[in-house]
Structure formats: C-alpha cells, structure tokens
Amino acid sequence: xxxxxxxxxxxxxxxxxxxxxxxxxxxxxxxxxxxxxxxxxxxxxxxxxxxxxxxxxxxxxxxxxxxxxxxxxxxxxxxxxxxxxxxxxxxxxxxxxxxxxxxxxxxxxxxxxxxxxxxxxxxxxxxxxxxxxxxxxxxxxxxxxxxxxxxxxxxxxxxxxxxxxxxxxxxxxxxxxxxxxxxxxxxxxxxxxxxxxxxxxxxxxxxxxxxxxxxxxxxxxxxxxxxxxxxxxxxxxxxxxxxxxxxxxxxxxxxxx
Amino acid sequence: xxxxxxxxxxxxxxxxxxxxxxxxxxxxxxxxxxxxxxxxxxxxxxxxxxxxxxxxxxxxxxxxxxxxxxxxxxxxxxxxxxxxxxxxxxxxxxxxxxxxxxxxxxxxxxxxxxxxxxxxxxxxxxxxxxxxxxxxxxxxxxxxxxxxxxxxxxxxxxxxxxxxxxxxxxxxxxxxxxxxxxxxxxxxxxxxxxxxxxxxxxxxxxxxxxxxxxxxxxxxxxxxxxxxxxxxxxxxxxxxxxxxxxxxxxxxxxxxxxxxxxxxxxxxxxxxxxxxxxxxxxxxxxxxxxxxxx
Numbered sequence: 001x002x003x004x005x006x007x008x009x010x011x012x013x014x015x016x017x018x019x020x021x022x023x024x025x026x027x028x029x030x031x032x033x034x035x036x037x038x039x040x041x042x043x044x045x046x047x048x049x050x051x052x053x054x055x056x057x058x059x060x061x062x063x064x065x066x067x068x069x070x071x072x073x074x075x076x077x078x079x080x081x082x083x084x085x086x087x088x089x090x091x092x093x094x095x096x097x098x099x100x101x102x103x104x105x106x107x108x109x110x111x112x113x114x115x116x117x118x119x120x121x122x123x124x125x126x127x128x129x130x131x132x133x134x135x136x137x138x139x140x141x142x143x144x145x146x147x148x149x150x151x152x153x154x155x156x157x158x159x160x161x162x163x164x165x166x167x168x169x170x171x172x173x174x175x176x177x178x179x180x181x182x183x184x185x186x187x188x189x190x191x192x193x194x195x196x197x198x199x200x201x202x203x204x205x206x207x208x209x210x211x212x213x214x215x216x217x218x219x220x221x222x223x224x225x226x227x228x229x230x231x232x233x234x235x236x237x238x239x240x241x242x243x244x245x246x247x248x249x250x251x252x253x254x255x256x257x
Numbered sequence: 258x259x260x261x262x263x264x265x266x267x268x269x270x271x272x273x274x275x276x277x278x279x280x281x282x283x284x285x286x287x288x289x290x291x292x293x294x295x296x297x298x299x300x301x302x303x304x305x306x307x308x309x310x311x312x313x314x315x316x317x318x319x320x321x322x323x324x325x326x327x328x329x330x331x332x333x334x335x336x337x338x339x340x341x342x343x344x345x346x347x348x349x350x351x352x353x354x355x356x357x358x359x360x361x362x363x364x365x366x367x368x369x370x371x372x373x374x375x376x377x378x379x380x381x382x383x384x385x386x387x388x389x390x391x392x393x394x395x396x397x398x399x400x401x402x403x404x405x406x407x408x409x410x411x412x413x414x415x416x417x418x419x420x421x422x423x424x425x426x427x428x429x430x431x432x433x434x435x436x437x438x439x440x441x442x443x444x445x446x447x448x449x450x451x452x453x454x455x456x457x458x459x460x461x462x463x464x465x466x467x468x469x470x471x472x473x474x475x476x477x478x479x480x481x482x483x484x485x486x487x488x489x490x491x492x493x494x495x496x497x498x499x500x501x502x503x504x505x506x507x508x509x510x511x512x513x514x515x516x517x518x519x520x521x522x523x524x525x526x527x528x529x530x531x532x533x534x535x536x537x538x539x540x541x542x543x544x545x546x547x548x549x550x551x
Contacts, residue, residue, distance in 0.1 A: 050420060052416070052419075052420075072419045072420060072422075073419065073422050073423070073424050076420060076421065076422035077422055081420070081421075082420055084416075084417065084420075088414045088416060088417035088420075089413075089414070089417070090409065090410045090413040090414060090417065090418075091413055091414075092409070092413055092477060092525050093406070093409060093410070093413065097406060100406065101403075101406040101407065101409070101410045101421070101423075102410075102421040102422070102423075104403040104406065104407055104423070105422065107402075107403040109402075109403075111404065111431075114398060114399060114402035114403070114404055115395045115398050115399055115402075116395075116398065117398040117401070117402070121398075121402060125401075125402075164421065168421060168422065
C-alpha cells in the first residue's frame with residue numbers, strides 16, 4: 001500500500017485552476033522528485049497535502065486514512081513535515097530553541113508546573129535540550145546552537161529548517177526547493193545530507209527542486225507538473241528523454257529543433 | 258515620602274498589567290488597544306465583592322482575575338478563531354474596550370458614571386510589590402516554558418508554527434487569557450489602592466499606555482516593559498511642577514525611544530545582573546578609552 005496517495009486532486013482559486021486533476025502515489029521509503037516550470041503548482045500541491053489549503057476536489061490518502069480537509073495541526077501529528085521554499089524559521093529564537101520549540105509535544109508538563117517552574121519542568125526541559133542537540137548534530141549545526149536563527153548564513157538556515165522538520169519525527173518529509181540558491185559544492189553536501197537522514201530516520205521524501213543534478217542524483221522516480229496538471233511520471237531516464245518535458249521547460253521551438 | 262511611595266505602588270500595579278500584556282503583545286505578537294477594559298473588569302469585580310459583600314481581599318482579587326479571564330474568552334473566541342490579525346484585531350479590542358466602559362457606566366451595581374467611592378484600602382505598598390514580583394516570576398517561568406516558546410514561534414512565523422503542529426488559536430487564546438487575568442489582578446489592586454473607581458479611569462488612554470509601554474520596552478522582553486512603565490509614570494510625576502509639559506514629556510520619551518532604540522528599550526533581551534555588569538564594564542572601558550585619546 002502506498003504511504004501517500006493523491007487521487008484526482010484539484011484546487012481552484014477564484015477562476016484560476018492551480019492544480020488540476022493530479023494523481024500520484026508514493027510508496028514507503030521512496031524518494032520522488034516533483035518538478036515543473038515556475039508557477040506549475042508544485043508548492044500548491046505541498047500546501048494541499050499539509051492542509052494549508054483544502055482541495056476543491058479529489059482525495060489525499062495518507063497511511064490509508066483520508067486526510068483531505070483536515071487541519072494542518074492534525075496532519076503534522078499524523079506524520080507529515082515540510083520545509084519551505086522561502087525559509088521560514090523562528091528568526092529571533094536561537095538555533096537550539098528553534099528545535100526545542102517544535103519538540104513541545106514531548107514536554108509533558110502542564111501549565112501549573114510551567115508557571116511554578118517545578119523540578120519536573122527543569123528536568124524535562126533539560127531532556128528536550130539534549131534531544132534538540134541530537135537533531136542539530138545530524139545536520140551539523142552544533143557549533144551554532146546559541147546563534148540567533150536569522151544570523152546564520154543561508155545554507156545553514158536551510159539545514160536548520162531540515163533539522164526542525166526532522167524533530168517532528170515525520171514519516172513523510174516534504175522538501176520545497178532545498179537546494180535553492182546553493183552552489184554546486186553546497187548541493188553535493190545537501191545530497192549527502194538528504195541520503196543520510198532518509199536512511200537514519202526511515203523517511204519517505206517528496207522533493208520539489210529546480211536543480212536537475214540534485215533531482216537526478218536523489219530521485220529514482222520523478223513526477224512532472226505543468227500548468228497545474230501532471231504532465232508525466234516515470235524514471236529519470238524517461239523524464240530526461242520525454243519531448244513533452246523539454247517542451248514544458250524550454251518552449252515550443254526547441255522540440256522541433 | 259508618602260508621595261514617592263505612592264508613585265512606586267502605582268508603578269508596581271501597572272507593571273502587573275503591562276507584564277501580562279507583554280506576553281500577549283510582545284511575545285505572541287498581537288496588538289490590543291482594549292486591555293484597560295480587563296483592568297476595569299478586575300477592578301469592579303473585586304471592589305463590588307469587598308464593598309457590598311465584605312469578601313476577603315484575596316478572594317476578591319482572584320474573582321476579579323477569573324472574571325477578566327472569562328470575559329477575555331468571549332472576546333477571543335470569535336476574533337482569534339477567525340484569525341484576525343494585526344490592525345483588524347487591534348480595532349476589535351478597541352471596540353471591546355469602549356463597549357465594556359459603556360456597560361459599566363450603565364449598570365446599577367457599578368453605580369454608573371458616579372463610580373464606587375469608599376472602597377477599603379487593602380493595597381499597601383508591600384502588597385503591591387509582592388504581587389508585582391510574583392507576576393514577574395510567574396511570567397518569566399511562563400515564557401521559558403514550552404508555552405512561551407510556542408507563543409514566540411507564533412509571533413515569529415505563524416505559518417511555520419502551524420506546520421510544526423502548534424495550534425495557533427490555542428496559543429493566542431492562552432496568551433490573551435493570561436494577559437487579561439494579569440490586567441484583572443492589576444485592576445483589583447488598583448481599586449483597593451485608590452479607594453475609588455469610576456469607568457472613566459479605564460478609557461483607551463490607559464489601554465494605549467499599556468500597549469506603548471510594551472512596544473517601547475521591547476517586544477520580546479519582560480524587563481523592558483517594566484522599565485518603560487516606570488518611565489511613563491515617574492517622568493510625568495517628576496514634571497508635576499511644570500504641569501503643562503507633562504504630556505509633552507510622555508510624547509518625548511516615545512519619540513526618543515523610536516529614534517534611539519527602535520526595537521524597544523531592551524529589544525529582545527532581558528535585564529539581568531549579568532547584563533548590568535556588562536554595561537558597567539562597557540561604560541568604564543569607554544571612559545578609559547576616552548582618556549587615552551586625550
């Protein structure tokens with residue numbers, strides 16, 4: 001059974017059809033690439049999966065359960081985490097606090113304990129701190145734990161975002177352009193990181209990416225979206241050699257050349 | 258001397274309301290222009306209980322806090338559920354604040370606009386200081402717990418917070434209730450300090466002062482707003498001799514803060530003994546550096 005399955009998902013904003021009748025499924029432990037020209041509706045698909053938007057039509061099934069129309073908080077709890085195209089960190093908090101914040105569900109103390117700062121709170125907070133360090137170690141940010149998140153260089157901010165998503169202990173990880181703005185060296189580093197966390201945390205990953213070398217390196221299977229519709233789906237070789245994909249990316253004239 | 262002690266007591270009382278509001282505005286990132294209404298609710302609830310029913314002071318204070326908290330739920334439920342943000346929420350609270358004042362002016366048990374004279378004087382200076390320190394301590398604990406971190410996360414990036422599984426409505430509601438209960442406590446203490454309350458004491462001028470103290474003190478600081486409150490109350494008092502200039506001084510403080518400390522007196526930091534030590538070291542180093550130049 002597929003871990004997540006989109007069935008004929010459509011999203012309409014006013015008169016604009018952002019996502020039209022898209023279906024695909026992802027098996028457990030798979031890593032798939034979601035590619036397509038700018039404005040094709042890739043991020044909208046992520047927003048539909050995570051419940052930011054409600055699908056106009058169609059169904060999204062996660063682990064055999066229909067999650068269409070559920071609120072984002074419930075969806076996160078059921079095991080889907082994401083990163084953002086334009087980095088969204090808790091800027092004024094330290095690197096460590098960014099992770100510790102999202103571990104709040106592990107902090108099983110109540111408001112009265114928190115207000116009085118009982119020894120139990122101190123103990124649990126210490127434990128969360130250690131736990132946060134584990135995630136920061138995975139992405140290699142242990143040297144920066146006390147820096148404010150917005151003081152980090154761009155590439156490290158992306159890594160912190162990935163660490164924060166990992167801290168939610170998801171089964172499905174959605175990466176929205178993780179390599180955006182990175183140079184080739186940083187891309188190699190990112191490929192290594194994604195491969196490592198996928199293995200270590202048994203993740204299933206859907207990745208939106210424009211850097212084709214990253215996509216081709218990581219994703220055995222690719223879904224191509226164009227103008228809100230699924231153009232095709234297949235192995236990387238199939239995608240690379242498909243005239244429709246070339247047309248979508250490079251325009252009409254190229255395909256005749 | 259009595260006069261100075263009186264000013265200190267007022268500072269302590271307003272500190273309680275401001276620190277509560279700091280949780281809501283400074284840490285959760287929602288602006289309110291109606292928190293004077295929660296002070297009014299706390300003040301009237303507590304005063305009516307001690308005045309008409311001879312209730313013990315502490316129970317009256319608690320009742321005032323609970324009443325403020327309950328009424329904040331009535332305000333918060335429709336506004337926060339609808340995710341009203343920024344200016345829209347501020348306007349809703351402005352309307353709410355005025356509505357509460359008008360209701361108090363027209364109820365019989367509050368004796369309308371005439372107010373309640375002859376409330377017993379329970380709030381002595383030690384009582385005011387005790388509650389101010391207590392609230393500061395509780396608030397510090399609140400901010401340093403998962404509840405505070407969630408609030409900051411919501412302020413910093415609501416979308417990312419929601420995607421991390423933080424329920425925006427719950428976090429905002431909790432902050433609102435906390436701030437309303439602090440304001441309610443401040444109101445109860447205020448009533449039993451002045452021995453007289455009337456609705457006109459709780460207009461939007463007071464709400465604005467509370468909010469501007471939080472902003473001027475630093476969004477994301479507890480100690481900053483306390484310093485700002487002390488300034489806002491003490492400076493106009495010092496200038497009582499030059500009566501005309503009192504409000505000008507108030508405006509001048511705000512303008513100076515905006516120019517020299519745009520993120521508030523303390524910014525996102527807290528005043529601690531460590532910070533004071535660093536500051537002194539910095540000043541003394543500045544002096545020696547100056548001497549070398551000479």
